[in-house]
Amino acid sequence: MNHAKKIVEVKHLVKYYGKFCAVSDVSFDVYENDVFGFLGPNGAGKSTTLRMLLSLIKPTHGTIALFEKSLSDHRSAILSKVGCIVEKPDFYKYLSAQKNLEVFARISGIGISKTKIAELLEFVGLQGRANDKVSGFSHGMKQRLGIAQTLLHDPDLIILDEPTTGLDPQGIIDVRNLILQLKHEKRKTVILSSHILSEIERIANRMIIINKGKTVVQGNVADLVSSSALIVTFNLTPVDKALEVLQHSNFSACKTLVNNASLTLQTHADAIAQINAMFCSNDIQVSGIEVKRQLEDYFLQQVQSYAN
Amino acid sequence: MLIKCIYNELLKIAYKPRSYIGIAGIIIINAIILFAMKVDGSFYISLVTGQFEQTLAFEGGILNGNLVAFISIQMLIIHVPLLIAFVTGDLISGESAMGTIRLLLTKPVSRSTILWSKFFASAIYTLAVILCLAFMSLTLGKILFGAGDLIVLKFDGLVVFQEQDINWRFLCGFSLAFLSLITVATLALTLSCYSENSIGPIVATMGIILVFTIIGSMDVPVFDRIRPFLFTTHMAAWRYFFDTPLQTKAILHSIFILTSHCVVLLGIAFYKFNRNDILS
Numbered sequence: 001m002n003h004a005k006k007i008v009e010v011k012h013l014v015k016y017y018g019k020f021c022a023v024s025d026v027s028f029d030v031y032e033n034d035v036f037g038f039l040g041p042n043g044a045g046k047s048t049t050l051r052m053l054l055s056l057i058k059p060t061h062g063t064i065a066l067f068e069k070s071l072s073d074h075r076s077a078i079l080s081k082v083g084c085i086v087e088k089p090d091f092y093k094y095l096s097a098q099k100n101l102e103v104f105a106r107i108s109g110i111g112i113s114k115t116k117i118a119e120l121l122e123f124v125g126l127q128g129r130a131n132d133k134v135s136g137f138s139h140g141m142k143q144r145l146g147i148a149q150t151l152l153h154d155p156d157l158i159i160l161d162e163p164t165t166g167l168d169p170q171g172i173i174d175v176r177n178l179i180l181q182l183k184h185e186k187r188k189t190v191i192l193s194s195h196i197l198s199e200i201e202r203i204a205n206r207m208i209i210i211n212k213g214k215t216v217v218q219g220n221v222a223d224l225v226s227s228s229a230l231i232v233t234f235n236l237t238p239v240d241k242a243l244e245v246l247q248h249s250n251f252s253a254c255k256t257l258v259n260n261a262s263l264t265l266q267t268h269a270d271a272i273a274q275i276n277a278m279f280c281s282n283d284i285q286v287s288g289i290e291v292k293r294q295l296e297d298y299f300l301q302q303v304q305s306y307a308n
Numbered sequence: 309m310l311i312k313c314i315y316n317e318l319l320k321i322a323y324k325p326r327s328y329i330g331i332a333g334i335i336i337i338n339a340i341i342l343f344a345m346k347v348d349g350s351f352y353i354s355l356v357t358g359q360f361e362q363t364l365a366f367e368g369g370i371l372n373g374n375l376v377a378f379i380s381i382q383m384l385i386i387h388v389p390l391l392i393a394f395v396t397g398d399l400i401s402g403e404s405a406m407g408t409i410r411l412l413l414t415k416p417v418s419r420s421t422i423l424w425s426k427f428f429a430s431a432i433y434t435l436a437v438i439l440c441l442a443f444m445s446l447t448l449g450k451i452l453f454g455a456g457d458l459i460v461l462k463f464d465g466l467v468v469f470q471e472q473d474i475n476w477r478f479l480c481g482f483s484l485a486f487l488s489l490i491t492v493a494t495l496a497l498t499l500s501c502y503s504e505n506s507i508g509p510i511v512a513t514m515g516i517i518l519v520f521t522i523i524g525s526m527d528v529p530v531f532d533r534i535r536p537f538l539f540t541t542h543m544a545a546w547r548y549f550f551d552t553p554l555q556t557k558a559i560l561h562s563i564f565i566l567t568s569h570c571v572v573l574l575g576i577a578f579y580k581f582n583r584n585d586i587l588s
Contacts, residue, residue: 051585051586054413054414055413055414056410056413056414056585056586057585057586057587058583058585075416075418076416076417076418077416078416079414079415079416080416082414084411084414086410086411086414087407087410088407090406090407090408090410090411091408091411092320092323092406092408093406094323094324094325095319095320095323099319099323103316103319103320104411104415106312106313106315106316107312107313107316107412107415107417108415108416109309109312109416109417149411
């Protein structure tokens, strides 16, 4: 049972565009100081759902409550506590970074000093670029500016729709670290959607997977991942003999992939030692064991099983 | 909050290079007219007064700042709607095209407030354009050509306004011209709510003005019923202030038609903007 304060409560959310159903009966809760991962393949309905949370799209059915208030009835009060980046961090290209932040601060109903803007730009690693026009910014710099923009009014909830899309590896690491900083240092609640699923595994503590507009699964990331099978690769010789031993054992039902000098199988953690012992007792030389437990495998597994 | 939003919109207009195209256009065209009048104004005037020389004797400076201003406004008022639409047609569609509409509408301010702020900002921009036109034509005209009585050519003769009777007519004329340009700005803003690129609303606004003007100028009975209700019919209503006696009824009718257009167009804009799903 989660005793933290409920920040977001979405119930039976449905969105139709004409006859096309983009989101069908999605429900989830986000608690205070969560980093909540929002997963799904392209066209799953992630962006539509996040846009409904931000009142950019009106739901056909269902209710959205943020900070225990109905979004439709208390839109302005709620949005004053929310910061967001939706898809791309787009800014007024003809304005400088500072002017852009001033424009969004003003419309957020807050006065903001140049010192505060300088602090925010430093926090996201854009110190010294305040007076540069955004038209000269790279995608990564715009993404950082986007995060600075989300923090302008010190929101309690931050919604980031695929914030690492289009970033280089260093940019991805930087944004990931920024999100973790937001959680740990600033005690923010973050909703995050991403195509890079391993990112969710590293950052999020809770998550939802949706596909074709419907909820596939949701819960704690650790629980969901630990309940999934492991991908175990044994580097060994001879491979043929190992495969034969495996097929005559209790593990014959495991999905197996054979390579030149390795044998990969899908199994659970407690089986690894038994399989290794079995190989050793049959004079098979095991030179290494690699174990992978990635959310991506789990994600694909869930989505594929749902599709079937 | 509305004031802050209007300030934001004005800031955006001020920093956009396209905003200065209209004002630059007015300055350049006006400068050309002033230059032409300075060099060959007498010849131009003689073309107009020539037909009356047998019956009337003209004394004093007919070619003065007031006449030059009147000619300038007549020429420029046709082009100003394009310059206005160029900026106001971009106010919402430009945000959609740039993607900033997503950020803008996730801020704690109602969509209606945002639309009002854009409307008022477009009105202020239109006022700035009109003031520029007034300064260039009237003030510079008087500086270069001096003041004097204004002679206005009508289809049935000449009307002469004494110098002390002119300023209020220009003031009222500019005010009515402002209302007609606000109607154009509102049309462009409304069309802007339906588009995700800047060009569409600008071209559509000019297309509508062109079609309505053609309908208004065709002397065909089938259009007689709709002609009085087209806003383009009333775009030149500022000239009523240079009639004598003053056509109060026609002026009030034009004000009513232009205001009605603004109200209806704004209603459509608010309906659309408040219901739009932001998918860009």
